[in-house]
Amino acid sequence: MPRTDALLRDPRLAAAAGRLGERVVKAAIRQAQDRARSGGIPPERVPDTAVALLPATPGGLRPVINATGVLLHTNLGRAPLSEAARQAVAAAAGPTDVELDLASGVRARRGRSALAALADRVPAAGGVHVVNNGAAALILAATALAAGKEIVISRGEMVEIGDGFRLPDLLVSTGARLREVGTTNRTSAADYAAAIGPDTGFVLKVHPSNFRVTGFTRAAGTGELAALGVPVVVDIGSGLLAPHPGLPEEPDADTALRAGAALVTASGDKLLGGPQCGLLLGREDLVRELARHPLARALRVDKLTLAALEATLTGPPAPTATALTADPAALRHRADRLATALSGDGIDARAVESAATVGGGGAPGVTLDSAAVSLPEPYAAALRTGPVPVVGRLEAGRCLLDLRAVPPEDDTWLADAVRAARPAAGR
Template sequence: MSADPRRALPRTDVVLDDPRLRASTGRLGSDSVKAAVVAALAEARSGVLPIAEIADRAYDLLPHLATELQSVINATGVVLHTNLGRAPLSAAAIEALTAATGYVDVEFDLAGGVRAGRGRSALAALRTAVPAAEQVMVVNNGASALLLAVTTLAPGREVIVSRGEMVEIGDNFRLPDLMTSTGAVIREVGTTNRTSLADYAHAIGPETGCIVKIHPSNFLVTGFTSSVPLTDLATLPVPVIADIGSGLLAPEPLLPDEPDVASSLAAGAEVVTCSGDKLLGGPQTGLIFGDAALLERMRRHPLARALRCDKLTLAALEATLRGPRTPTFLALHADSRQLRVRCDLLADALTARVVPSAGTVGGGGAPGVELPGWAVALDSRLAAPLRVGATPVVGRVTGGQLLLDLRCVPPADDIRVRDAVLAARGSLPNGRVS
């Protein structure tokens, strides 16, 4: 009787001594590399893998990065796709983020050898971008910006909000709940579809801390409607916080109904809050602009420490503000004719059709605004294998078709999309589909 070949299985430490696996340990960590070796040994022990191929198999099983997050190609046509991480960072922001991974002078004056203002270069870039702001501040997301503003201006007091602006955003998160968590009391005024200046004026009393005007950026109310502009609210004797949501710093002709920071300050808002990872195209941040005295109170509030950004975020934000046009800007302004040319080339390579496709801003911004473009139409059965392939591609399934909209896809990735589709077709059990 011949000996069981499985008795010749090498020890784990012998396999780990493979040069490729040793080199990967420094990048991925010993636990990840050892787990891949153990898995390869298990396959060999079961007889499905030749012993001579154990090290090769272990190397193939290693993750590309020491994280389970996967890079995804966004072919949905949604520019700021919240589930896919909203704004992709620019090359300049990525470079700055990498530079900030080591020791940096984020809170240190190299010339004087003393402590310095945290993130002062990022704040300077933000002030340059919005000269109308007396002072600026950065926290870790848009909700934090509103939370800190309300906590500072109306602790335990009333906050006046129009009923038409009692907004719920993603994952059942409601802005009124955020504000009441500070101890403030919401004083609703007006109705769902109509609110007047008199409604606000009549609600003001000795317990009023501020008025909060929230831009309903993720829905539209049409018909018999009215709301009060900031210029009118600014005539009332209480501070006005304008939460504009999507983070335009200045007017954008493509999105005429989307409020911006500069215009909101000019209209009389004492404080303006917004997100940095939406239309600005930067990392996740909450941006605060406005009256110097009010922002100084916010900066000194104990909550500000809990909401502050790390050095990586500050570096990426500064590079976003000082650097070239962001991927978000380029996707929003993508030329429809160029998109058609790219889609035609991809469709020819895949023997597929090109159809009109209306892209959207996403991220709870500019509801109802369509971005005319094109997409490659494929069999909807390809949606799942494309999502889980070696190069994950997320498209949009509609009308029984899978649409791959190239608006948010860098042109250099078109060939990767083609190869991913070909691989997905080959993985289907029923053979080739269109």
């Protein structure tokens, strides 16, 4: 049996120790040695087996190709970062001036350039602040403005989102009391007005996010609520900063603020296309109060998030924006080309029309015309566990690889992944 110290001198494993760390390499060596001891491989195969067992990256997260047709797939990390954002993260990985004025040598506002970029994108906001996710933005607002007071909210907006997360539970945890008004399907401005009193902290308007109520419905607009004389907080959820022509019914921060919202909360890793963070936009005095609240320290973002956010705001269109506006004809052309190439290799691949969705709670009920490569069902599992994992979706007994969220430059990787998965798929 090859000794561990001898194996660590193997040039391939020695190089991997510098890239991945010696502990990771030793773990792979032990696994290979155990296989040899159990008779699974001959001892002379231990070095090659150890090399094969090494992970591709130092961390446990594996890059995947998102071919689900869901642009903002929560299980896949929602918005992929732009190349500009990735470069900004790499540049910020070492010491940075995140909280230092280099000219004067004194402490400066944390993340000031990222905050300035956010303010520039939302001119209607008197103040801006960033925390670590959308829920944190809302919990900071509730704690600072309504602890021990009432939050007036429509019964139709008492929502539950993914993984059993319930908005009412979050709000109550801050010490605020919820004053429910209206009914599930209809709530008017008069319902809110009747509930407002001396104990009101603010009125909360919540985008339903991942469901729609249709038919006999009524919801009070932000402008109607702003006329009631108390602060209105609007949780738009998906992070659209301004109206989008392709999503006319999706709420956005600029419109809500111009309609009179005192504060808007949103997520940065959804339609904005940036890193996970929570955005607070609104009246300068309220945002300053929230930013100076003791809880804000616990919810603050790190330098990597600030760097990625700024690059997303100031750089070229993020992958989410590109996928959202992709030309269906171009997607079909790509699907045809891929299916033809794979069919030439004897794989049962077909180009088909598909319907993609925004995901991440954005634009519920909206479908986006797309195109996909259709494969036999066994490819779904084989692709997920391949060297370059590809996540598609099952539909009508076939594995669909929807191309709307797949950048064109990844088509070669996608085709190679399908070819590599063929033995495991059995066809």
